[in-house]
Amino acid sequence: MTINLLLLMALTITALGSVLKKDLVKAAIALAVTSIILTILMFRLASPLAAVFELSVCAGLITVIFMSTISLTKPLTAQQEEERLHSRAKHFASLPVMVIAAAAVLVFVGIPTNFILPPAAPAGDVRNVLWNERQFDLVGQMLVVLAGCFGILVLFKERVKTTRRAGAAWMRAIPPTAAGDKFNNGAQAPMKDDEVVSETVPFESVGRKT
Amino acid sequence: MASLLILVPLLGVILLNLPLRFLKRLAFPFALALALIQASLALFLPADLWNRIVVSFDGLGNFNLTVDRLSIVLILSIAIVLFAALFVGWFTIQDEKKRFNFINLLILAVIGMNGVVMVRDLFSLYVYLEVTVLASLVLISLDRDRDGLEGSFKYLILSTVATVMMLTAIALLLMTTGSTSFSEVAAALKTRPDYVTTLAVAVFVGGLSIKSGLVPFHGWLPDVYSSAPAGAAVLLAGIVTKATGIYTMIRLVTAVFGFTPQLKALLLFIGAISIVVGALAALGQKDFRRMLAYSSISQMGYMILSLGTGTPLGIAGAVFHLFNHAIFKTQLFVNAAAVEEQTGTHDMDVMGGLSARMPVTGATSVVAFLSTAGIPPLAGFWSKLIIIVAVWVSGYHIYATVAVLASLVTCAYFLSMQRRVFFGKLAEEFQSIKEARVGILVPEVVLALITIAIGVLFPYFLNSFILPMISIVG
Numbered sequence: 001m002t003i004n005l006l007l008l009m010a011l012t013i014t015a016l017g018s019v020l021k022k023d024l025v026k027a028a029i030a031l032a033v034t035s036i037i038l039t040i041l042m043f044r045l046a047s048p049l050a051a052v053f054e055l056s057v058c059a060g061l062i063t064v065i066f067m068s069t070i071s072l073t074k075p076l077t078a079q080q081e082e083e084r085l086h087s088r089a090k091h092f093a094s095l096p097v098m099v100i101a102a103a104a105v106l107v108f109v110g111i112p113t114n115f116i117l118p119p120a121a122p123a124g125d126v127r128n129v130l131w132n133e134r135q136f137d138l139v140g141q142m143l144v145v146l147a148g149c150f151g152i153l154v155l156f157k158e159r160v161k162t163t164r165r166a167g168a169a170w171m172r173a174i175p176p177t178a179a180g181d182k183f184n185n186g187a188q189a190p191m192k193d194d195e196v197v198s199e200t201v202p203f204e205s206v207g208r209k210t
Numbered sequence: 211m212a213s214l215l216i217l218v219p220l221l222g223v224i225l226l227n228l229p230l231r232f233l234k235r236l237a238f239p240f241a242l243a244l245a246l247i248q249a250s251l252a253l254f255l256p257a258d259l260w261n262r263i264v265v266s267f268d269g270l271g272n273f274n275l276t277v278d279r280l281s282i283v284l285i286l287s288i289a290i291v292l293f294a295a296l297f298v299g300w301f302t303i304q305d306e307k308k309r310f311n312f313i314n315l316l317i318l319a320v321i322g323m324n325g326v327v328m329v330r331d332l333f334s335l336y337v338y339l340e341v342t343v344l345a346s347l348v349l350i351s352l353d354r355d356r357d358g359l360e361g362s363f364k365y366l367i368l369s370t371v372a373t374v375m376m377l378t379a380i381a382l383l384l385m386t387t388g389s390t391s392f393s394e395v396a397a398a399l400k401t402r403p404d405y406v407t408t409l410a411v412a413v414f415v416g417g418l419s420i421k422s423g424l425v426p427f428h429g430w431l432p433d434v435y436s437s438a439p440a441g442a443a444v445l446l447a448g449i450v451t452k453a454t455g456i457y458t459m460i461r462l463v464t465a466v467f468g469f470t471p472q473l474k475a476l477l478l479f480i481g482a483i484s485i486v487v488g489a490l491a492a493l494g495q496k497d498f499r500r501m502l503a504y505s506s507i508s509q510m511g512y513m514i515l516s517l518g519t520g521t522p523l524g525i526a527g528a529v530f531h532l533f534n535h536a537i538f539k540t541q542l543f544v545n546a547a548a549v550e551e552q553t554g555t556h557d558m559d560v561m562g563g564l565s566a567r568m569p570v571t572g573a574t575s576v577v578a579f580l581s582t583a584g585i586p587p588l589a590g591f592w593s594k595l596i597i598i599v600a601v602w603v604s605g606y607h608i609y610a611t612v613a614v615l616a617s618l619v620t621c622a623y624f625l626s627m628q629r630r631v632f633f634g635k636l637a638e639e640f641q642s643i644k645e646a647r648v649g650i651l652v653p654e655v656v657l658a659l660i661t662i663a664i665g666v667l668f669p670y671f672l673n674s675f676i677l678p679m680i681s682i683v684g
Contacts, residue, residue: 133274134334135273136273136274136275136325136329136331136334136337137333137334137337139216139217139220139273140325140334140337140338140340140341141337142220143220143318143321143322143325143338143341144337144340144341144344146220146223146224146318147315147318147322147341147344147345147348148344150311150314150315150318150345150348151344151347151348153311154308154311154315154348154351154352154354155348155351155354
């Protein structure tokens, strides 16, 4: 029981670390460590196959994907870090207080454990169950991977952007409306009618600036 | 037959992405064929053929899918919205590669939703919900502009919160009942109702409320609907929130959780608040799509209010309103896409008198808003009538009155929208706009015709479509 408690506390600490750390690489490593602790917990809960899947996918594959993604982004400048830290502290100052209060309430009231059924005899070997009874979920898994691939294609592929807007030549003559220039997405200087601007749009120039 | 709705599009997506040049041009016809075939299957295939296993070699393809009348209504709605979103996306996106990606993601989202409406197991429901959400996320951020990425991020975070709540509930139910299939959980919930299962049901309903955009979890909906590109917004507003949120709520409450008095009271209350807050918030909007988003929240409140009565008539009303909402909300978003493409703005105060230059769009928009407000003889009138009658007959007179009054507010904000956008004097800068392209006119006209047809031919549908719905309630 004590070991489980220690593992859970370590899990919470590394998970918090992965969310709060400023450096993205360190955050990704903290996520990998979280996953390793989760693997140990799963071993202790007598499900070795789930533990192996967790280790190979989360601590292995996900960390690799994160590292390759992070290598495409620019790190924050010192000033941006300051601002981010301040806004974080402002927004989330009450969270630790609420967690400690909730924990105190639970300790006082006592967490009931009498609803858990005695462990049923396992219906079959995991591999058997997975392939014979859960095929539909495996197809779902395939779909998730496909959708993820398209996500990566859409979000990360560099493309040549031509910015001659079709049809709305009048639009460049009038100033943005009071309600905000949503359609233009803040395009600054008005362009001439037949001016074609080609530029490669790498990911870092979209959405990273605060 | 049911598994083909998943396997054939999946095979199609895999084949379309093989590195052969001519395949890119087959994307649009393939998706169009999928939509038409799915709609015809939903309308014309006899019930027993649906559940027959067609594909199975060696134990593969042996999925546990069941299709009943509720699923058929949803499958039809998915097919119709796919049709509309396909046309809008294809004709509003300029870049070739983006168009191809859009079609693929659209098909993936539709596979996910087909899976959601056909499963009979809590965990498979979760998996296919995630497929739909993932495909929708990428669709929202297709343009890679700041608004789209922000909207996609909001949807991601709130959807993850909702799925975490659902997973927690599934875990609790698995612990106490030992299984995740609908029938076994339902049987176990009847025999041992205790506070843990009540907690699980409450957490699940909370997660589903976030997914459906019901008040007080509706914060993400207007932002996401207004920042998505046109084709993605049509899909999202037309069917994704309904298939993942409202359908799941109806299915789980009728088949798994059962109608306890507390659950009914909760659903009635959430429904009534959503109706009122959505309608009042829509009154004050300047942005075209945000107004439509708040209107969606209000209409989904109607569906949940009707579900909360627990009577067969109420459930039939909720399902019929779900279908009608899919039609008229998609119609409105297609019109919004047409208007935006021609005028380049979302702001209703700037627009005016567009009906002079865009007569078809204006006329179909009138049909859609009359249907939303519940004006006879259009489809929306009948579904609203059934809902209000069901609520009144169950004894909740105050809720029924609220629903009727909110209907007046609905009429008010839509009239104001119509006047601001389509009627009135044509603004100076819009003198040179033209009617929307044929590609966008096709879904507009088709959807309007469906609305009128269902409204006028309602007595036929009552016997063959609506009343048999009552059989899904035990």
